[in-house]
Amino acid sequence: MSRTVLREALRTLTSKGLIESRPRVGTRVRPRHAWNLLDVDVLDWYSRVAEPMQFALKLQEMREMIEPYAAGLAAASHSDETFGALAAAHAAMAGARNVDEWVRADLQFHLSVLIACSNELLIPLGTLIERTLEAQLRLNAKRADVFNASLAEHTAVFEAIRDRDAHAARDAMTRLLSVTRARIEA
Incomplete structure (x- = not known):
């Protein structure tokens, strides 16, 4: 998988509230209560x-x-x-x-x-x-x-x-x- 595809997938999951990315911390799954279930x-x-x-x-x-x-x-x-x-x-x-x-x-x-x-x-x-x-x-x-x-x-x-x-x-x-x-x- 290319980096471009991976970045786009991460951007999509972030916009849906499933994950968050932070510098020096990395990417983590957000708690279920923070997910955008109205997506x-x-x-x-x-x-x-x-x-x-x-x-x-x-x-x-x-x-x-x-x-x-x-x-x-x-x-x-x-x-x-x-x-x-x-x-x-x-x-x-x-x-x-x-x-x-x-x-x-x-x-x-x-x-x-x-x-x-x-x-x-x-x-x-x-x-x-x-x-x-x-x-x-x-x-x-x-x-x-x-x-x-x-x-x-x-x-x-x-x-x-x-x-x-x-x-x-x-x-x-x-x-x-x-x-x-x-x-x-x-």
Whole structure:
């Protein structure tokens, strides 16, 4: 490996908060609390080596903090275009014939809620957690009695957003995520 390639790799790891370099001290791995876990690559790498149940619960905690509020915002501020994307995702969930179709539609549903909330700072969170969320959705669909067991809960979120009822949307998303948590913990 050339020095140029090594320097670039070290620069990348430094920018992601994984290592630090100091003159006369050298290069060291930083403590985990200093890592930039809100970097797509770092989150993906971490999800592959973290204890699966612990990681799933941490991701679920993050979702429980963000998604109910985002659903309420989506109900209050969605546009025709963003609601159309949410409606398409919901229709795809209702029409899913297998786990793979369900997971793709379920992922699109949750990403569409974040987009429909019209908050530019929340939207990137969907892109950030997309890969790890997809894995969690797949696991939950396989743990359920049938892959689309949570369709009714998703429909409640969809209808509350459609009706522009922010309170009902928050409550429905909270109920949906409690079903997800129960499957993770099972």
